[in-house]
Amino acid sequence: EDQVTQSPEALRLQxxxxxxxxxxxxxxxxxxxxxYRQDPGKGxxxxxxxxxxxxxxxxxxxKATLTKKESFLHITAPKPEDSAxxxxxxxxxxxxxxxxxTTVTVRA
Amino acid sequence: xxxxSQSPSNKVTEKGKDVELRCDPISGHTxxxxxxxxxxxxxxxxxxxxxxxxxxxxxxxxxxxxxxxxGGSVSTLTIQRTQQEDSAVYLCAxxxxxLDEKLFFGSGTxxxxx
Numbered sequence: 001e002d003q004v005t006q007s008p009e010a011l012r013l014q015x016x017x018x019x020x021x022x023x024x025x026x027x028x029x030x031x032x033x034x035x036y037r038q039d040p041g042k043g044x045x046x047x048x049x050x051x052x053x054x055x056x057x058x059x060x061x062x063k064a065t066l067t068k069k070e071s072f073l074h075i076t077a078p079k080p081e082d083s084a085x086x087x088x089x090x091x092x093x094x095x096x097x098x099x100x101x102t103t104v105t106v107r108a
Numbered sequence: 109x110x111x112x113s114q115s116p117s118n119k120v121t122e123k124g125k126d127v128e129l130r131c132d133p134i135s136g137h138t139x140x141x142x143x144x145x146x147x148x149x150x151x152x153x154x155x156x157x158x159x160x161x162x163x164x165x166x167x168x169x170x171x172x173x174x175x176x177x178x179g180g181s182v183s184t185l186t187i188q189r190t191q192q193e194d195s196a197v198y199l200c201a202x203x204x205x206x207l208d209e210k211l212f213f214g215s216g217t218x219x220x221x222x
Binding site for chain 1: 112139141143148149150151152153156158163164199201206210211212213214215216
């Protein structure tokens with residue numbers, strides 16, 4: 001059975017305090033590893049897709065990396081506006097299996 | 109439209125009633141997905157449409173749940189004889205093609221079954 005596990009469940013950071021979120025996955029026929037951001041009351045918003053081990057992608061203060069069994073989302077010098085729930089999802093042919101998410105709170 | 113639109117945004121119903129949830133995907137997107145998000149849980153896959161066909165209905169929790177898509181556009185998720193455990197946020201997403209493209213999500217329908 002496809003499984004995606006995210007840790008930690010919650011992360012409280014001081015503004016400027018860098019940290020990393022973990023996503024471990026077991027998905028047959030993996031076609032891509034996705035990161036989404038979800039704000040309260042909204043649907044998830046796409047951040048990155050990673051396709052192969054060793055791949056890295058960056059967007060502003062976020063960088064996503066991928067190994068054969070895990071993905072990491074690094075948040076560098078976060079700001080309060082980075083507060084959100086970050087969702088990891090592993091995709092096979094057409095279906096995304098989502099983790100439960102990491103809720104990040106950044107205090108000014 | 110500019111994004112994926114879902115209606116209603118909130119629905120409160122009594123146990124045993126039927127409900128219909130609507131999704132308007134981004135124009136031209138051939139793939140459409142329904143997910144369910146319960147409090148503290150990850151998104152749960154329900155069903156996938158390619159055009160008007162649903163190759164995978166395996167995520168539908170029971171035969172009380174059904175979905176259709178017409179004209180390669182609007183989709184409706186119907187839940188019959190609602191139960192309290194059906195309470196959740198129902199999210200719709202669309203993409204230009206299958207999973208090679210990123211998904212665009214709507215804001216969801218918050219369903220509360222009393």
